[in-house]
Amino acid sequence: MHPFVPVEQAEGYQQVLKKLEKQLTEITGFAATSLQPNSGAQGEFAGLMVIRKYHESRGDHHRNICLIPSSAHGTNPASAVMAGMKVVVTKANEDGNIDVDDLREKAEKYKDNLSALMVTYPSTHGVYESAIREITKIIHENGGQVYMDGANMNAQVALTNPGAIGADVCHLNLHKTFAIPHGGGGPGVGPICLAKQLVPFLPKNPLIDTGGKDGINAISAAPWGSSLVCLISYAYITMLGENGLKKSTQYAILNANYIKERLKGYYETLYTGERGRAAHEMILDCRPFKEHGIEVVDIAKRLMDYGFHAPTVSFPVAGTVMVEPTESESKEELDRFCDAMISIRKEIDEASKDEPDNPLKNAPHTQAMLTSDTWDLPYTRKQAAFPLPYIQENKFWPTVRRVDDAYGDRNLICTCDPIEAYMEA
Amino acid sequence: MHPFVPVEQAEGYQQVLKKLEKQLTEITGFAATSLQPNSGAQGEFAGLMVIRKYHESRGDHHRNICLIPSSAHGTNPASAVMAGMKVVVTKANEDGNIDVDDLREKAEKYKDNLSALMVTYPSTHGVYESAIREITKIIHENGGQVYMDGANMNAQVALTNPGAIGADVCHLNLHKTFAIPHGGGGPGVGPICLAKQLVPFLPKNPLIDTGGKDGINAISAAPWGSSLVCLISYAYITMLGENGLKKSTQYAILNANYIKERLKGYYETLYTGERGRAAHEMILDCRPFKEHGIEVVDIAKRLMDYGFHAPTVSFPVAGTVMVEPTESESKEELDRFCDAMISIRKEIDEASKDEPDNPLKNAPHTQAMLTSDTWDLPYTRKQAAFPLPYIQENKFWPTVRRVDDAYGDRNLICTCDPIEAYMEA
Amino acid sequence: MNTDSFALRHIGPRRSDLPEMLKKVGVESLEQLVFETIPDDIRLKKDLKLDTALSEQEYLEHINELAAKNKLFKTYIGLGYHATHLPPVIQRNILENPGWYTAYTPYQAEIAQGRLEALLNFQTMVADLTGMELANASLLDEATAAAEAMTLLFSLRDRNQKKNDVNKFFISEEVLPQTLSVLKTRAIPIGIELVIGKHEDFDFSEEYFGVLLQYPGRTGRVYDFKGFIENANSQNIKVAVAADILSLVLLESPGHFGADVVVGSTQRFGIPLGYGGPHAAFFATKDEYKRNIPGRIIGVSKDMDGNPALRMALQTREQHIKRDRATSNICTAQVLLAVMAGMYAVYHGPEGLKHIANKVHNATATLANALEEIGLYQVNETYFDTIAVKTDATKIKYLAEGKQLNFYYPDTETVSISLNETTTLKELNKIVSVFAEATNTEAKKITEIITGKAIPEAAARKTEFLTNEVFNRYHSETELMRYIKKLERKDLALNHSMISLGSCTMKLNAAAEMLPLSDP
Amino acid sequence: MNTDSFALRHIGPRRSDLPEMLKKVGVESLEQLVFETIPDDIRLKKDLKLDTALSEQEYLEHINELAAKNKLFKTYIGLGYHATHLPPVIQRNILENPGWYTAYTPYQAEIAQGRLEALLNFQTMVADLTGMELANASLLDEATAAAEAMTLLFSLRDRNQKKNDVNKFFISEEVLPQTLSVLKTRAIPIGIELVIGKHEDFDFSEEYFGVLLQYPGRTGRVYDFKGFIENANSQNIKVAVAADILSLVLLESPGHFGADVVVGSTQRFGIPLGYGGPHAAFFATKDEYKRNIPGRIIGVSKDMDGNPALRMALQTREQHIKRDRATSNICTAQVLLAVMAGMYAVYHGPEGLKHIANKVHNATATLANALEEIGLYQVNETYFDTIAVKTDATKIKYLAEGKQLNFYYPDTETVSISLNETTTLKELNKIVSVFAEATNTEAKKITEIITGKAIPEAAARKTEFLTNEVFNRYHSETELMRYIKKLERKDLALNHSMISLGSCTMKLNAAAEMLPLSDP
């Protein structure tokens, strides 16, 4: 169905989209939702533009300072700049949380020009910061609006929400929390949900009537963004209901904390909440392994040999991995992953700086290596590709060995010319 | 949709089924079709029961002799017996074709009790026997009806048909010629198509009005058998049309003859038509390789190492393979297959009776073998699993080594008890 | 390149490959090849009369239009066919996956361990639920399975029975009509005499070699067959039972009572009705008859290294060896459907199946109760999912069809209603409203499902089933999806490479041909 | 076990796993864990107000009912969105395949070579058709791609331009309205001044740093931009062109004329309209600007053994490194759609695409001709797929909607009609009948498609495209299915194992959630 047909013709879609907006509005504890942004980052930009317009509507054209904690995702400052704001970074304290004193100081310093705070909740450190209400209060007291990055919404649904923490607008990544498959890197949907005072400024479309009465111009081409995949999130919420959503969040937290406990003694969780709990994800510190010559990327690549995709690498803290199992993983799968991580930890202990010819540095190991007639590595084929028994049952083979990023960047080839052409470069 | 709803409610299905019956009737050159049989074998039984009823309707209750050429598929005699007939096997001549003299002699001998001939066309030897019209004439002259097994219909569609060869009834395997996927061993649909004199006897259903006015009782439970998958064949015929169907048959013949020519000198084609052509398939003789200690099963298993499923093994001639590429295979794929067969032929030449430790006897080779730390076979890993370059690109691994059939038959276990239980047996 | 032509997609070689291929074959043209191949006297001289080819898109539009012509009434006819929920995870990962549907019969076991395992699950499920020692990997439908049971029992007659030409087979009048019809077709040519009657009146005379019972019966009644089977056994009369697979979750298994063969359909384990099929029937029997089982059986063996490996067992029994000594001609069976039904059991597990079976039974009890409240009585004292209401069937039929409901009307004064796992409260109310209207009464709205108690204690299931780990592990969608994927990865199908099986014509199964199957 | 509960399927751990997990974590209950985890002052004290959960089956019925409420008119609005045929082989093997749709962004290149290759195909296709040196692996939509082009050109201003604060960006009035709207949103905060006008009247003043043209224009006209671009280049004004991907098959590429950036949507390469998206936009530019390209680019590199290997190139440019110095914030893009559009090109190849583009162009010419025959004139002297008829638009709208047709009505006296690859003769006749009725004339039935000649010679494509082998091999369905499978096998997705990416929430994408996408 074409996006610019008269809306009466699209009643089915309209009902789904309206209902989904209502559901998301309820889940975030806000007043309205726009489905127009096609990704989380676009949601950020949209949200900030709405805040900008809000300030302008009150005559505050000068409000252009955006506070962003140092642990924020890179899209946050990038979006702020796109929205014409100046980024001021606030510090983290030693627990990884926002340093409230620093934040207050900066909020007050920029009081007259403060536009917004961008904050991720739970933090990108995997922690429900307990100062969050204080933080949002500080911003409001200094004339700013609070933008919440919803990437970690899977830790909130039905247990808390952006409204409850005192935010004014947030985006959701429907392709994370609300079950749209990642598709290998998209599609995404990044709706923005927002409090009453911001509703008039929701984005419009030049051809179809949508958005706030004082809405900003279009954020994306289609009035409701990627409507087709909105069906997925609608299905997700509709089939889980309040109870299922709540349980999902609880299990997401349980699964994360289960991994954290199982890995205790092998990998230290960098940050936790006040009572020692992780949120729905946790950062595992891999920096101590440098003394064995092992970098976090070695662990990531080695996990492939165990049949696993690496967790998030070096974000938000360099030299760490961030693990988020989600509620959908079974105990068996969590155990397999933990077994792999523990096994790798033992390999790390056996590795040494002086001997880079170890299973970690050589990871991943390909089928071509393993089936080759020559094998001259100082460990066995079994150690290389089948270090734990479960792997044999359902081996997944990386199809190439570790890729040389720098080489490719120096010799950029981005179209499929004949193989020979590549090799000459 | 339930099979016993009033037919008015099933207009969509009815239109498809009626149209498909018409299409199949036209393609076979007959007068009517019944979609009731759920497999080829059930079609055979249905067809023979119709013939039986036909004879009975003429007072010929005693006609119960069924002539079946020696090369027939095993379901043919089995079906004949189920239909209460006595099987008389007719001989093949040295070209693999029906020995017309022998056939005539037997037809005349059993003249008074002759019920039917079951004949596959083109023959299971992959040959369009040129005596076919003479053969059908002999049967008719001796009071019999001709049943054509339609398994090889892919060699006929739009170029010839059962009507043209003088048959009276045939089944079609919609799961072969008419694109229903094999499903790992079903579903199938085995409609029978038949000439005018047999139409009154089409199978009925006790709850829904269908079948001939003097129809036999039900062949299967549902009035139109497996209606759902009939959609597939309907789609196939409807999207190809006369032109596409004809081209498909032509390419099926071309692809078979292309393989035959490419393998010339490596594998002898056992039987061909008068001008040396194969039909849509050909039998490759593997018996001479016995002198190297190689059985046809070794070739079949070795093909797995090359990424191919074996052709039909030892049917209709023991010690041979029967290859049918179909029109859907590209020249590249045919070439890969031929390359594999030729490479295997070279391996055969290198094999000897006295040294069974060769790639053929040990085939298939599993990933577990290839990645093992020990390798004590007298050939290389590469020869074992990657004998040709194309295999490396997209290797398919057999997950177990050659299975011991006899052992399992002696110790029959047919439910999934714990693995340990198996191993004690 | 005409992209609208399906032939372009269906046929493998590109036009540009043709010259080289023709050259290799040694002909000038396709026409010459055909000329040299097909005898002149049978070559068609005219084109077939078929409609102009539709493009893939035209076909999909066309078939959607036709689909819209089907009137999808809610149907409670029963008789061996019941609406069911196909779990989406099975639809997506098996029914819609060429990795499963384009595979061949697993003759080459080493590259078929995935579907062999899925079929072993199916066999285990059937053996467990029927209480038999072993089951095959599917037959074509319940009716032919019953016929196979009959011929198996016929061939199992002892020396004396054979000598005395004992050829009578007793069929309970509770057997489904379509089964009866197929039994007739199959009995006559091989000289079996069928006798139909009430099993309660059966005299266990030595003229009979076997019996077929239906469990629950066509009318819906659930009988306690224990005594019957014991009697029959003691008279050397073998007993086959046609059973409803879902009912067996709540009913004691026929095997437990000593049945010799149990057959039935697994359609209601997640398989779309499809206007009659395809569905997988099952055939379960005693270990002692294993060499006579029709069709294919998957068995556990070992490979060259001694590791466990699956394959089709007892292949020497197959028709192409036995030929005219074969007792059955079955070859192609219903593997894809058996795989799906087996996965349904894997997904739900014993607890899930109990939930479903109880749901069906309780809904039936609730309906019976509601009808009673408006003064209508149904005559089945015992039942699993089917009740029979004595009333003016013609009137009910008229009103029911007006409300898009189908019941079964065995005669003018009986309305038979079989419920299924898709039946909701709303539907129950709709059913009751038909009867209320017919009898001019006011029906109270049903708001609660009551607990059914219509299964006789003697027939209630006490034996365990589906205790194997495979039926107790994969209850989340992620786990089942990965299990299906793991099995799929073991199997070679047409989406990997050519399968050039002579006489089997493994051609493209085009997506456009398959897509409409997702909306049955 | 309540099999109707979707939560049971969505959540991984079984209830029976809970005690052990809680014990490991050291809490008594889930509630205690939540209590210890989420600060008290933000924990919700009330339940969310949401409808009772539907089961999977109830949801599927519900969504089917909603789908039936959409009125599927034939739509010729154009404006960057066109009906298209998604080849069933791509639908089945990619869109309906969790092996493709559940994968993550290919950061871990070694287990993502399949989709990396598919994306490289996409980039090659875009680079070939646009005539540019390189392209990225998709952006969100044409409008944002145009905005990215604008900001790229802004950041590419030379030292002088920056010093003089050259901030004007010229936008042809032929640019699509929704693109213009997004450009406004994006221009203002960063201080770009937009000037809109006819490109013929543009004065190439040094106040401008860049220009955006549309090719063909919003009205449908095809301009020869050669001279314009040369002029602009010589004035140090950079040119971005928003182009229709299908038209580029017949039109000379903007790159050939010297454009600096070419953007557009690949929706009409087989992607369902989906009421607006998702679709993959493209962004192609010159090699010299490669370090400024927004979004992800797939590049060829080598692995430890020196074998060619693909991966995302120039990752150091990503926002989490550049942060507030980044020029774009794009992160998640439209990979699945780019993969599909790329496969569309692989399947059809250059010859197939020519067939399709010609079909569209010829149908348009045929329509123009037929309208002329009934006395109506359309004003586009040049066009690819769009004509503009001057007539009473209000009347036409009324009549067209009565016949379930949508056109575009830019003003009260213009009817704009954009044809597409799905347009048939039957549809053309229906369109003409609307105009005939409006003007009270009798239309002759169109029975033949004429050859279009409305592409100006100067703009007709002469350069080759899609010459790489990958676009010339996989034209049969079997071949494409196996190619897709081969790529899929290289990639690890959620149907193999857990992908525990922090901040990415790779949870189950349930089949019941995905099934309705097959019928858009």
Ligand SMILES: Cc1ncc(COP(=O)(O)O)c(C=O)c1O
């Ligand atoms: C914390 C955070 N914010 C924002 C984003 C951007 O979302 P998207 O990729 O949908 O643009 C991400 C994505 O990874 C993220 O993790």
Ligand SMILES: Cc1ncc(COP(=O)(O)O)c(C=O)c1O
């Ligand atoms: C020649 C021939 N006849 C009959 C059959 C039986 O058909 P079906 O397997 O559908 O019962 C086959 C199947 O392989 C066959 O090849």
